[in-house]
Amino acid sequence: MLSMARSQKANNYQVVIGMFLLASGAVKREMEVLAHAGLSISYSAIQEHLTLLSDEALKRLKQLVKEKMCFIVWDNLNIAFRVESQRLNSTNHFDNGTTGTAIPLWNPFTNSDTPLGTLPLGMKPTRATTFSVLDWSSTDTLPSPTQAEELGRCCGWQLRRLAIENIPALGHLKEALGECPEVDPIAVHQTEQYPVPAMHEDESSMEGTIRVYTTILRSLGITDADLRAHGLMFNDGDLLTDSLVDKIESARRNSTGETEGMKATVRRFGLFHAKMAGCRLVVNEHWGKPNSLSPGSLWWEHNRLLKRKPMTAGWKAKKATPWKPSHELLQISLAAHVKDGFRLHCGQADLDAWAATATMDDVNAVADRVHDKLFSTAGLDAVRALRPELRDITHENVILLNRDALFYIEFVFAIKKGDIGRVVNVLRVWMVMMRSNKTMPKYADAIFETLARIDRYDPVLKRFFLHNWLVNLTGRPYSSKEVDLLQEHQNFWAKIIYNAKGVNRSWEWLSKITVCIFTLREAMRTVQKTYKIPAYGERHTVPDMTKEVQTLADALRDEKIQEHVNNRGSVDSSSVAPVRDLLEEGSKYADTRTAFKKFTPEVRRAENLGVVDAEEVPEAEEREEDAGTTEEDYDVTEEDLYLDEEEPYAHVDTLLAAAAEL
Template structure:
């Protein structure tokens, strides 16, 4: 800060400083013409020299001859001498051109008459006017412009946030630098102290070491030399440890014991660090180490042993390698440490702990054959994986498994345990039965009289615990007493008020239409990627109020397979009685249990109905099948619906005209030709037909949305469509291409487009089928019933599937006469869910088909060991063996034998069909289409099926008969069948199904990813 000014006295009030106190005012010369031009062209009015300098009122200072004002000089007449080049300082706003011109004009001519020297009058030179340079012409240092001080402005600047932030940043920087300086100083001081401390410690250690050496020398020195007189150091240590307690000083022995408890390991480590390596080997082979390892080996043996009477199910449930690893670390630390060090660093992808745990398990069976808990689980795993006897024996010799006979003995134990479980389950809960035929081809290489190739038909069954939807728990005994089923008094049980079943009600029709539109939207959202932004707003279920099965885990238990053919009436009765005998059910227990649902195909239900009719007068509950309530399988019905759709819309093979499933399957998708059509004697295979409908329907819906979209660029419109626009378009598509009404409208046109009409009917039938498929998967039994009511009518069409129509009609008729509780349990147990998760439901008969697959393809004995005794024993253990598979794979953290199954992408196939539909205008009205003359129109199965109700013979077997029987003797056979008699096309109607690994992909609980491996093993075993 500058010093404050001195306060003046009153006598100095009139004091005035001399004139030299202020700087001499710069002479203001008259502007030359050149300066005026320069100032005018560069607007120099804002120069700092434009403001006049205020002169002092004090007396003037001495004046020199060159301080006065000068008269204007005519620059043009001057002849200036050559001057040294001076620095050129341009003013603001001077551009480069003007500065250059001015600099050139300032060159002074030689021979000037002006006076040279340090005191040359500057006013006489034009440089002082044209170029206001800070250099004084009189000499001296350059004039430096002082900064103008503005205290108030500075204070205002300091109040700004920018100034404060800069101030804080500088303060923080200074504080950080100061902290670093102090830290470095502290570190240097600490390092100095540590060095001094380390030096003192080293000196102390050296002194202690020298002192210890002196003590060692005194231990073996004689007493004459002031030593202790021990013969050797080992003699001294043996005496100091006093293992045999010879010493008298108990306090010293206690001190030694305390020392060894805490420092024995460190002392031994120090000794072996100094000793040669061979001494360590001698120690490790000594009795103490062997004693320690023996103790830990005994601990491992106890860990892998089980108590007598332990169930195999409990052994599988408790199989956990991570828990075993923790126990081994705790009870055998030395063994675990040795194995860990020997195995080296963790450089392998294998998990070291799992390998070491397996090694310890292998050691346990060497100590005792009874310590084989690990090996028993691995043996069951190998058997469940389809390993042969030879492979199991190899693993047994390696210590990883028990021998094959031991595995079989444990399987027999598992079978007995499961049979006990079956009897206990049916005595606690209400259960249902499902059975199906299973066929085996027994091959014998060296045939003899009593051993030849033969084909056997048997039966496999399953016990299923029923779910009570009212109490939301597993149903118990007495939930459905026998009194809820009306007694059978006639051969044919009439159905009262069957007229209500002829057509769906108005309410059912509205709900079905809502469900169909929802299904239409769901398909296009799933297979057309440009609508994916609408998925999160799309409801997971249709808005229709239909009956939904609550997700729950269905308990099911396989029953022993039996060599009994179910295709006969006697065989069906014997199967029923045998199964109840295995379950230990008597008449009294069956009365306490209540009604028993029996699921199966149409043949099973038909045979049960005949058996009940034949034994309707029996008083025994078990023998009369009074407790049985048959229920046809929805999976077989689904296959029938698929075959109905494919057969009706297959088209004419090798036809040159587009349209029909044959054209899409063979010409577009280039797939193997299927056996389809109503004229075919062999039923079309379900799996390829199912997949064909799935791809074709998605393509038809995509093309229909494109046709009825208001925008020509359907793809661009779909990307920005709102949910309201999407709903409106879906409704328009449904009404124009997916209803019978749309078909009737097209049919009534002057020129009927047969290809378009056939396409509309196919869209309707395929959409019905796919709604049935998704409804089963979702467990929505209400939607399933809606489709069944429609299929019941469609299957009444001539030469289709009248037996399935009768089965649906009879089931619906029986249900409406049953109490509400029976209806609830009947419907809510028609599907099973083995996972308890949503969208994981499947049909009961499909569950049995999967059981048959595992029994036939995986667990059936090969060669001379194949027998029904083996199948009966192993069939009860199917889920136990699969549990062994999962337990071992989970313990070793290994995936299935293959990648996780995903449905192959079908977008290319869908796009291929959609483009063909667009190119051929299949779903657009073309009155003069050439193909209309070569394509046969398909039938409206709904319209044809309705006609059945108008026949005189319709539903005669379900009506009460008023006929009076009389004996007229022999009567000649009728020459021809009346036209009104319903001739059922029974040929090939029974749906045969052989499950494959692809079919198991629909079930999350099925380890279908293992099928390639397991089936290859089965084929290999058969070839051997």
């Protein structure tokens, strides 16, 4: 106020508050009220500053790609435009657009940014055939013994972690737990992100993907000559994006232009979408029969014990299994199963009494027994070796559920830790499991093709590929996340928080606001820090699951689900179907040449000539029909940002109240 009394142009304070209001999702009415009170600049002035910010961001973006290597990620942004008073030229409609982000390439050899030309275009293998041809061997179809051993050690550590976190009496051993064994960790560093303007281009077709790609390069100010100087550029997206780029590279493989032929692109499917697929793989296979009288399935735990809102799951479900509740269900379920497993194998009747005096060696010994008996294929084989009349189907099913859910939790924690080696080890196993009939063959193909392709890359390109597959926005340990999830979060801010309301909603506005999202968020954080406004994100951590875990653990104990019971009863045999061992089923299929037949040179040449007999691959056609892997959009919710410790998100109403109090 004293500054404004000296000069009306001394409005730095008002500008920051104006940007804070815009970043917080305030509407025009609140902005004008605070502007007339002298606390903020006017709404029109805020728009002028936003235009300046947008122009400055674009200028900085173009300069960025001239100084260092970058890679890009894009994703579709679908917005419903509702018109209250419709006319011939103004009706309700649904627009499909695309947003993108440029990310500087991290150099894993020097732990710094990557100079231009480090990955020349010639480092990418030349595309000579219509379809991808891989010089693969049998070692590419299954995890190697080393990878299996590494995965086993990490899963054992996850068991110990879950036990210490969910058995209160073991709390004194938290510091003794140590870190999970490392495989190929990405060096901790802070990732920068630079959004490109949103575009009204639908990327769900080959033509749309080409337009999106050229539009992004035009926004970056990149020409063919610039691409040659820049070098290879990774592009991330979901499975649909990966497939479309592959088809474009195939159709334009004889093109001489770098942009036209996508000569600089190196495809990568998003690990977030792979995580969702892995979660659905576990839940669909172990969902069980709804309304069954027998306990032991995920349906029994989710609907009957936890009394959650019913959800659709299973391979025959008409809708895709929702990821968010499935992810939470597996976390709660696995914790309860581990707790009950330690009760069974700790050697004492009272788990808490044993835990109070247990040492880390004691925990390791019990964890090994629990893993061998209840969380491994060896444990399943042991109970299946019994005489048929003594088999306990419910107990066998829970062993498979434990093993498959443990793989998923290991994948989730490997991403958070930023250990790409652990991530790849789980992908190797999922690639086999998704080979089973009526599961997810498209993801199995994508994982197989990607891992086999990078294994034949130049070692330098392979290391760059893997160590830029995750990002870390904070530069702190345990803060890594998937590149495609980063883009989903940007879509949330663009679509929900910063999108204009009513008639002002337009793609012109979105193209201007998207490049300023993180500048606006920095203004919001600056005001919050200056006025010591609480970090609202810390209030929205994952709610305590102790009661839920205990409820499931008690039910497992009462029903003796994790114990072998001879002749469990007629209910078990009549209403409980044996769950498939997806690892076994997928291994059988992967052991046939049909599994990866389409990646062999002979079949590719035959397909190019149109002489492949359909009767040669009936199983593959049947698998495609039953795949149930249609790509669906994932709409990020506020809960996603609540789970991101590095991205605190405040309720709009709460922020407006705080702004009003100023």
